[in-house]
Amino acid sequence: MNIFLKKTSTFLFFLLLMLCHRTGYSFPDVISDTILDNQLQTILFYQSGKINSYPFIDINKPDMSLTLAFDDMSGGYKSFEYQIVYCNFDWTVSELFPDQYLTGPDYGYIENYNFSINTYIRYTNYYVSFPSRGTWFKLTGNYALMVYPAGKKDQPVIIRRFYVVSSSAKVTAEVLRASQARFKAGKQEIDFEVDYQGLDVANPLLDFKVSITQNKRQDNVITHLQPMFVRNNVLIYDYDEENLFDGLSEWRFIDLRPQKFPGQGVHKIVLDSFFRYYLLTDEDRSYLDYAEWSDINGERIIAGETRTLRMNEIDYVKVFFRLSTPYPKDEEIYLFGALSDWKIDPRFKLHYVPEKQLYMTDIFLKQGYYNYYYVIKDPASGKADCFRFQGSHYETENDYLILVYMRSRFYNNWEIVGYSVVNSRIF
Structure with missing residues (x-):
């Protein structure tokens, strides 16, 4: 009887923890960059000090941070908070608890704001850099920043994706004119290799996933590639069609x-x-x-x-x-x-x-x-x-962000072990 009560108490304790972790949270099925309040405009999200950079933090560089800024067109002052959420490879919200992927709190306050000055249109500008002092990342991978009015975690108004990365694997990439004749005029081919020497890999064909993002678009990301073959702890991604993007035109x-x-x-x-x-x-x-x-x-x-x-x-x-x-x-x-x-x-x-x-x-x-x-x-x-x-042209200049994910045996999550930003200006 005592053993039964002990097991029941343990179960109820962990159930309570889970409810506390999830209560009041209303996450979309798949996380994407979203603005849920039309009064909030000009959302900027970047590596602190690097306007328009990709929003990622190197887990081995604790001096790095990300900056979020936005304008509230309704004016006046409002109190906003934010939460850091860990996501799976497919951008669904992970079941991991905050203390499994963060040291310190998973939330913070947006305390910096300024009312507009000498403008015809009135607004309030808010900005914050995070993570805050005392908070850092235990895991690499996909993350989301959820912004909401103070005390209303179930009503997010801004959602931003970001990445925590490492360089445990070396990524070598290049952007080429498409190999196949029917694609040569308008498409760009992204070929790359991943050197995972030094990583504990059981099955390189199953333990890695990759994503390729063109500029910052989230609607045409390539995520389905498998390595064509493995050579001396190097994954080779050298396709003729599966890794193609429309070059399009200069903007x-x-x-x-x-x-x-x-x-x-x-x-x-x-x-x-x-x-x-x-x-x-x-x-x-x-x-x-x-x-x-x-x-x-x-x-x-x-x-x-x-x-x-x-x-x-x-x-x-x-x-x-x-x-x-x-x-x-x-x-x-x-x-x-x-x-x-x-x-x-x-x-x-x-x-x-x-x-x-x-x-x-x-x-x-x-x-x-x-x-x-x-x-x-x-x-x-x-x-x-x-x-x-x-139209679409192979000569067009584009940026590509390549992220390499590896399955973690400890939490069965996907961590980012390598990355590369490569530009197509080679023609």
């Missing part, structure tokens, strides 16, 4: 920094109760040959007219986009890039105006330099079809 761009005169891509600026930026009319580029110019791979650089302006001194302006086409398309057309959080967002949908033969939309953006595409919403997948208005 369109606009410069919204100047207020006194139109910047690049801007036709005119009008000021009444706020600034209105009317852009030059864009054309379909899918039939054009490749044209080279510098871009920032779909990103944005938030900046005002002068470099001395702080983030809370940079204004929001209404931007009027126009895409010329003589007849309406059957599909839905959207703006796409970092400005739309790298996804199809209804706020960035364009509408056809027959009398002008234009697709048009207007949206408030914070001043800065922006890249963007016009994309079609694929009716089957709901993802962005970037080819339709840009």
Whole structure:
């Protein structure tokens, strides 16, 4: 009887721990970068001190941190908190407890904020760097940052993916023109090798997984590759088709920094109760040959007219986009890039105006330099079809992030043991 009671008490204790760990949490089935409050805009997430960098931290570099910044367009002050969550390879939330993947607390407070100054559009700018002092990572792998109003963990308003990595395995990669003749004109091939010398690997064909991300898009990540073969503790990934990405075209761009005169891509600026930026009319580029110019791979650089302006001194302006086409398309057309959080967002949908033969939309953006595409919403997948208005060229400059995951025998989780960022500017 005593043994039974002891076992029952132990079971109830661990059940209580699990309930405490999960109570009040409302996680999506699959974690992705998401903004759940439309009043929150211009979400920036990067390695501290490196704007537009990939959001990863090296577990062996305790001086590294990530910075999150955003604007609340409703103004005033609100109290926000954040939570660090461990995820599986497929971005579902792990069942591990925080003390299994972190030292220190898994939560923190966003205490830094500034009200906008000398702007026509009022807002409050918030920012935080994490992990906080006393918190560090025990495991590498996929993580998520959940931001929510204070005391409302079941109501996240911002979700950001990030990675904790190590360099236990050496990744050597290159971006090539596609090998097969039918893909040569428009696709890029990512070949790479993984040297896992020194790691305790039971079955190299089953104990590793990889992911390849183009720029920061989350809708076309390649995750299904298996090594073609293994040679002297080196995994070889040298496919002809499975590792291909559309090269697409260099990104369109606009410069919204100047207020006194139109910047690049801007036709005119009008000021009444706020600034209105009317852009030059864009054309379909899918039939054009490749044209080279510098871009920032779909990103944005938030900046005002002068470099001395702080983030809370940079204004929001209404931007009027126009895409010329003589007849309406059957599909839905959207703006796409970092400005739309790298996804199809209804706020960035364009509408056809027959009398002008234009697709048009207007949206408030914070001043800065922006890249963007016009994309079609694929009716089957709901993802962005970037080819339709840009075309695709093997010469286009793109970044690729390669992550190598290894199965941990201790928790049966997938840890990141190697990574590489490689650029296609080799042609």
